[in-house]
Amino acid sequence: MKNRIDFVTIVTALCVAGYVAVMLDYVADVDFGFSCAQIRNTAVIAAIVLAMLMAIDFLGKRLGKVNRPP
Numbered sequence: 001m002k003n004r005i006d007f008v009t010i011v012t013a014l015c016v017a018g019y020v021a022v023m024l025d026y027v028a029d030v031d032f033g034f035s036c037a038q039i040r041n042t043a044v045i046a047a048i049v050l051a052m053l054m055a056i057d058f059l060g061k062r063l064g065k066v067n068r069p070p
Contacts, residue, residue, distance in 0.1 A: 028034045034042075 025039060028039050029036070
């Protein structure tokens with residue numbers, strides 16, 4: 001069995017993530033009264049943290065492998 005993610009799954013995930021981001025922006029702006037700068041700064045910090053966690057996960061797997069000749 002192949003562990004392959006098809007194109008439709010990727011597009012659906014991206015569209016849902018974009019829709020959730022728009023909803024969170026609306027709630028933060030209208031309901032909570034945050035300014036655009038506060039929302040932007042929080043979004044950038046969250047994106048940096050997520051990118052660092054993904055990089056650590058990816059590089060941690062690759063650094064754990066040792067290339068030993070047979």
